Amino acid sequence: MNLFQQIASVTAMSLRTIPSRQGSAWVVVIGMACAVGALVSILSMSAGFLRTIENTGSPSRAIVMSDGALGEWGSTLAHGQAAIIADMPGIRRDEARKPVVSADYVGYAIVPKKSDGLDVYLTVRGVSAEYLKLRPEIRMVSGRPFRSGQYEIIVGKSAQQQFEGLQEGDKVSMPEGDWLVTGTFESGGNANESELLTDSATLQSAMHTSNYNSMTVLLEAPGSFASFKGGLTSRPGPALEINRESEYYAEQSKSFSGFLKTVAYVVGGIMGLGAMFGALNTMYSAVSARSREIATLRALGFGNGAVVISVMAESFLLCLAGAAIGVAFAWALFNGYQHAMGGLVIRLAVTEQLALTGVGFALLLGAIGGLFPALRAARMPVVEALRAV
Amino acid sequence: MKYLPLILAGLWRKPTRTIFTFLSIVVAFVLFGILSAIDGGLAHQLEVARLDRLLVDTKFGAQLPLAYLDRIAQIPGVTVVAPRQILVGYYQDPKTPFGIIMTDRRFWSVRPELNATPEQIDRLLKTRTGALITVFSAKRFGWKVGQRVPVISNTVNKAGNHTWTFDIVGIIDDIDRPGKARYFIGNYEFMDQERVTQKGTVDRILVRIKDPNRATQIGRAIDRLFANSTAPTRTVSEKSDRQTGSRALGDIGFFTRAVITAVLFMLLFLTGNTMMQSVRERVPEFGVLKTLGYSDRGVLALVLAEAVVLCLLAAATGLAFAKLGIPRIGDISPDMGQLLLMPWSALLTGLGFAMAVAIVSALIPALRAKRLNIVDSLAGR
Numbered sequence: 001m002n003l004f005q006q007i008a009s010v011t012a013m014s015l016r017t018i019p020s021r022q023g024s025a026w027v028v029v030i031g032m033a034c035a036v037g038a039l040v041s042i043l044s045m046s047a048g049f050l051r052t053i054e055n056t057g058s059p060s061r062a063i064v065m066s067d068g069a070l071g072e073w074g075s076t077l078a079h080g081q082a083a084i085i086a087d088m089p090g091i092r093r094d095e096a097r098k099p100v101v102s103a104d105y106v107g108y109a110i111v112p113k114k115s116d117g118l119d120v121y122l123t124v125r126g127v128s129a130e131y132l133k134l135r136p137e138i139r140m141v142s143g144r145p146f147r148s149g150q151y152e153i154i155v156g157k158s159a160q161q162q163f164e165g166l167q168e169g170d171k172v173s174m175p176e177g178d179w180l181v182t183g184t185f186e187s188g189g190n191a192n193e194s195e196l197l198t199d200s201a202t203l204q205s206a207m208h209t210s211n212y213n214s215m216t217v218l219l220e221a222p223g224s225f226a227s228f229k230g231g232l233t234s235r236p237g238p239a240l241e242i243n244r245e246s247e248y249y250a251e252q253s254k255s256f257s258g259f260l261k262t263v264a265y266v267v268g269g270i271m272g273l274g275a276m277f278g279a280l281n282t283m284y285s286a287v288s289a290r291s292r293e294i295a296t297l298r299a300l301g302f303g304n305g306a307v308v309i310s311v312m313a314e315s316f317l318l319c320l321a322g323a324a325i326g327v328a329f330a331w332a333l334f335n336g337y338q339h340a341m342g343g344l345v346i347r348l349a350v351t352e353q354l355a356l357t358g359v360g361f362a363l364l365l366g367a368i369g370g371l372f373p374a375l376r377a378a379r380m381p382v383v384e385a386l387r388a389v
Numbered sequence: 390m391k392y393l394p395l396i397l398a399g400l401w402r403k404p405t406r407t408i409f410t411f412l413s414i415v416v417a418f419v420l421f422g423i424l425s426a427i428d429g430g431l432a433h434q435l436e437v438a439r440l441d442r443l444l445v446d447t448k449f450g451a452q453l454p455l456a457y458l459d460r461i462a463q464i465p466g467v468t469v470v471a472p473r474q475i476l477v478g479y480y481q482d483p484k485t486p487f488g489i490i491m492t493d494r495r496f497w498s499v500r501p502e503l504n505a506t507p508e509q510i511d512r513l514l515k516t517r518t519g520a521l522i523t524v525f526s527a528k529r530f531g532w533k534v535g536q537r538v539p540v541i542s543n544t545v546n547k548a549g550n551h552t553w554t555f556d557i558v559g560i561i562d563d564i565d566r567p568g569k570a571r572y573f574i575g576n577y578e579f580m581d582q583e584r585v586t587q588k589g590t591v592d593r594i595l596v597r598i599k600d601p602n603r604a605t606q607i608g609r610a611i612d613r614l615f616a617n618s619t620a621p622t623r624t625v626s627e628k629s630d631r632q633t634g635s636r637a638l639g640d641i642g643f644f645t646r647a648v649i650t651a652v653l654f655m656l657l658f659l660t661g662n663t664m665m666q667s668v669r670e671r672v673p674e675f676g677v678l679k680t681l682g683y684s685d686r687g688v689l690a691l692v693l694a695e696a697v698v699l700c701l702l703a704a705a706t707g708l709a710f711a712k713l714g715i716p717r718i719g720d721i722s723p724d725m726g727q728l729l730l731m732p733w734s735a736l737l738t739g740l741g742f743a744m745a746v747a748i749v750s751a752l753i754p755a756l757r758a759k760r761l762n763i764v765d766s767l768a769g770r
Contacts, residue, residue: 027662031413034655038648066543068551070486074477074543076586107450110623116640118633175449175621207451208619255484267648270420271655277413278659281406285666342637 006306024282031275032322036358039268040330046260048348055190057249067239077212090228100218102128126200143183148199154183156193158345175206279369295385304378315370323362414703422711424645425735437565438628440601445594451620452590469597471495478542491580509559520555661750668754676766689759696751704743
């Protein structure tokens with residue numbers, strides 16, 4: 001028999017004996033299911049957050065803020081600056097030769113979360129008339145758009161689902177009185193969908209300001225970013241922070257998603273360590289329960305390699321079963337689950353990549369949990385093991 | 390106590406198995422300790438929130454004029470009012486921005502938990518660019534008294550640049566959260582003279598009141614005062630502000646409970662399996678014990694006791710690691726360390742859980758040992 005046939009037959013034999021050792025096999029499966037389930041569940045939050053933020057930015061748009069601003073909230077653009085930016089080269093123009101841009105003024109509204117009644121700050125984004133051309137992913141699903149000059153807002157679907165008092169016809173407490181919700185929009189579940197939109201000039205006048213926070217422009221093509229940025233930096237005047245929109249949002253999400261990943265790996269890692277000790281226990285007891293059988297095989301001329309691999313294969317298989325259960329649980333409980341982080345609504349996502357991460361993690365632990373018992377099986381002195389019969 | 394050697398001998402019969410089970414339980418309770426510390430840190434922040442303190446914020450984003458302070462001070466029941474303007478900036482690393490509290494003398498009466506001495510406060514007020522920082526901030530940035538620190542802010546100053554230089558005049562601490570509170574406090578006057586926009590305004594007004602029971606009433610009275618102005622206010626108690634803040638990520642309590650449940654579930658199977666195997670192997674030995682006159686209940690108690698000793702020892706080890714290790718996390722990552730606080734009560738809860746896991750998981754094997762009859766068990770059947 002060649003090595004492969006040996007491995008196949010020994011492995012098949014060991015797998016057939018699992019039912020008689022059910023109790024300890026379940027320890028590995030359940031341990032791995034818990035560890036992988038925890039890891040994948042927490043990672044799904046990070047993946048959902050990343051997806052929400054990153055889907056907000058597009059490589060064919062650019063966002064301009066004041067110099068040194070760490071985000072829109074810390075940025076101020078004077079009224080005159082907005083007009084200068086809109087005149088730059090590289091900006092797409094519509095049929096009427098008007099540049100497709102939106103100078104945004106952001107404010108906020110305080111609304112209670114449905115789940116616990118605690119107040120959160122929701123972004124109210126004042127946008128220019130061109131906003132639908134600029135952000136084609138925004139789509140009205142019901143109601144009508146806000147009118148300029150009226151205290152009216154439209155509400156993102158995610159925000160409407162998670163927070164109180166945002167149905168069409170509801171009034172939201174904002175500067176200068178109550179603003180009427182006139183419609184609902186979808187935006188592919190991205191960060192905009194957690195926002196309220198209104199006319200920027202109306203919001204600015206209610207806030208007694210003429211400044212903007214940021215300016216977003218649609219580029220002629222993704223490649224026009226360089227000429228747009230070049231035009232803007234070579235012009236005299238205060239320095240500006242100019243970023244491709246996709247890069248800006250990727251940067252914004254980095255540190256928090258990194259934090260969530262750390263939490264996931266710390267919690268999952270510690271649980272995995274516990275599960276790995278369980279696997280070591282199980283595999284050591286499997287080896288000792290099968291010591292006569294293994295000794296007999298080796299006396300018959302089966303190689304050490306076949307014995308080692310068969311033990312490892314059993315460990316892998318049990319861990320794999322556990323990982324599958326863990327991923328399935330995480331998927332059933334959390335995939336698509338809507339969750340509000342402050343004023344940002346995300347949808348948790350158990351992606352294929354996360355499922356693979358969970359499986360890889362379980363296999364890694366299974367390798368360690370199987371290796372040492374496998375080596376013991378291979379080193380077992382044949383004569384002594386048979387004498388025990 | 391006289392049975393302890395017997396219990397230990399039973400556990401030590403298969404050292405490898407006992408050690409791995411022990412390690413699993415240790416690891417699980419280290420995690421339990423860390424998760425309790427996350428909960429504990431949040432709970433502590435709420436606990437030390439003073440009920441006699443109100444925070445007056447802007448309702449829609451407009452800065453609050455300084456004139457509001459005097460008007461709030463006239464409301465009956467208000468004892469102290471202090472201005473606060475945050476200057477956001479970073480020191481060397483743009484990725485870790487922090488806030489500097491720009492305020493005046495009144496701040497120290499609003500926050501008596503800060504242990505600044507009268508001399509330190511005087512020195513701060515006399516040094517225009519002075520700053521008092523907490524032990525935490527000093528450690529985080531490696532600053533010492535007398536050092537000049539340039540902070541890059543997005544707020545432009547009169548000189549037309551973003552650099553604000555402070556002189557550290559003293560190091561203080563928060564007696565409610567020693568070593569964990571991040572404060573960097575400067576003079577409001579200095580900032581207001583140097584900045585070019587929003588002069589004469591603040592982003593928050595801190596209010597202290599005589600009677601905590603009147604917090605809601607006084608809060609409403611303040612908001613009513615400015616309801617029809619260009620800068621309406623929103624007054625909340627410090628406690629509800631922290632409550633909102635601690636929920637910003639979502640329900641962390643739910644998360645920690647879910648993980649703890651999963652861990653205990655895993656342990657139940659693990660310990661249960663270990664005890665089951667151990668009892669199965671020792672059937673003849675239990676027969677011998679019964680022959681020697683041990684009662685059925687005695688054998689049951691023996692098996693349960695083995696599980697309890699194993700779980701309690703391992704849980705105590707894990708909890709001790711967590712309790713001793715968590716303060717060290719702050720040395721590696723100050724931001725994480727700041728959030729964690731493992732209360733002593735978590736040790737008791739942990740041991741309680743360990744006890745419960747031991748008894749539930751060992752019950753079936755123990756009952757089996759109890760029911761064994763002498764003849765069959767001696768024959769190994």
